[in-house]
Amino acid sequence: MRERRDPDRLAQAGQLAMLLEVSASPKPGNVDRCHDYPDTRYEDFLASSVAVYPVLMRAASSRARIGRLIFEAVSASKTWHKGGNTHFGAFTLLIPLIIGGGEQKAAHDAVKSTGWEDAIEFYRAAQIAGVRVKPVDNLDLTDPESFDRIKRERLSLYEIFSISASYDLISNEWVNGFPRSFRYAEVLRDDVRELGLNDGIVMTFLRILSESPDTFVAMKFGADVAREVSERARVLTRHFDLDKIKSFDEELIERRINPGSSADIIIASLFIALVRGWI
Numbered sequence: 001m002r003e004r005r006d007p008d009r010l011a012q013a014g015q016l017a018m019l020l021e022v023s024a025s026p027k028p029g030n031v032d033r034c035h036d037y038p039d040t041r042y043e044d045f046l047a048s049s050v051a052v053y054p055v056l057m058r059a060a061s062s063r064a065r066i067g068r069l070i071f072e073a074v075s076a077s078k079t080w081h082k083g084g085n086t087h088f089g090a091f092t093l094l095i096p097l098i099i100g101g102g103e104q105k106a107a108h109d110a111v112k113s114t115g116w117e118d119a120i121e122f123y124r125a126a127q128i129a130g131v132r133v134k135p136v137d138n139l140d141l142t143d144p145e146s147f148d149r150i151k152r153e154r155l156s157l158y159e160i161f162s163i164s165a166s167y168d169l170i171s172n173e174w175v176n177g178f179p180r181s182f183r184y185a186e187v188l189r190d191d192v193r194e195l196g197l198n199d200g201i202v203m204t205f206l207r208i209l210s211e212s213p214d215t216f217v218a219m220k221f222g223a224d225v226a227r228e229v230s231e232r233a234r235v236l237t238r239h240f241d242l243d244k245i246k247s248f249d250e251e252l253i254e255r256r257i258n259p260g261s262s263a264d265i266i267i268a269s270l271f272i273a274l275v276r277g278w279i
Helices: 007-023 042-051 053-060 066-078 088-099 104-112 116-129 144-153 157-164 169-176 179-195 197-211 215-221 223-236 242-255 260-275
Strands: none
Touching: 007 042, 007 053, 007 088, 007 197, 007 260, 042 066, 053 066, 053 088, 066 088, 066 116, 088 104, 088 116, 088 169, 088 260, 104 157, 116 144, 116 157, 157 169, 169 179, 169 260, 179 197, 179 260, 197 223, 197 242, 197 260, 215 223, 215 260, 223 242
C-alpha cells in the first residue's frame, strides 16, 4: 500500500497510461503511432503526456482541488503542442484516481467532495481545451451566465456531472464510483496476459467501445452512428482478428469517427492496472 501511495509512482503510472494508450495500434478511429488526424498528431499526445507530469505529482500529493488540477493539466498540455484537445477526458478521470491513490472508494470520495469552485475551473478548462461539451441543465460553457449561476447556486462539479451521467460516459464514471475504469482494469490484465501488451490494450478498448455508445462519437455524429460503432466493435471482440480490426480502423479514420471517450476510460483502466502491478 505504501508503494501505491508514493506520489512519484502514481504520477508516473498516470503518465505511462497515457503513453501506452496512444501508442497501442490499431485502436479503431483514434490517433495512434501508425496514423494521425490532419489537426492532431501522435506527437501531440506524447507532448501532452510529458507536459502534465508536474500536475499529476500535485494531484498525487493532494496539493490542489480537482477542478483546479484539471485546469492546470489542460493548460500544461496546451503549452507543448498545437493539436487541439488531446487528453481532456483522460485528465478528468485520472486526476481523482491519482488523488485516491488508485483506490476506488477514495477516488469516489474525492469527486463527491468537489465544490462550485471546481465546476468553474472545469468549465474554464473545457473552454481552453476547445472541447465540445453538451450543455447541462442550461449550463452552457460558452455562456458567461453559466459561471454566475454556478457560483450563485453553489453547484458542485459532482452535482453537474450527476445531471449528465445518463448520457456521458465520463460523468457516469464520476457519479457511480468509476465502475468501468476498475472493471476494465481487470479485463485489461487478462487480455494483456493472453495477447501481449499492444494487442491486449486494443482488445480491451474494443470491449469498452462495444459496451456503451461512445459519448464523443454521439456528440459529433449522433446516437445512431455511436450505436453502429459499438455494435461493430462487439463483433470484433468475439475473436482477435488483426486484419478485421485494421479494416475497421481504416474505415473509421476515413469517416473521421474517433471514439475518444472509450480511449479516456482505457487510460483510467491502464493507470489502475499499472498501480496494482497487473501489467
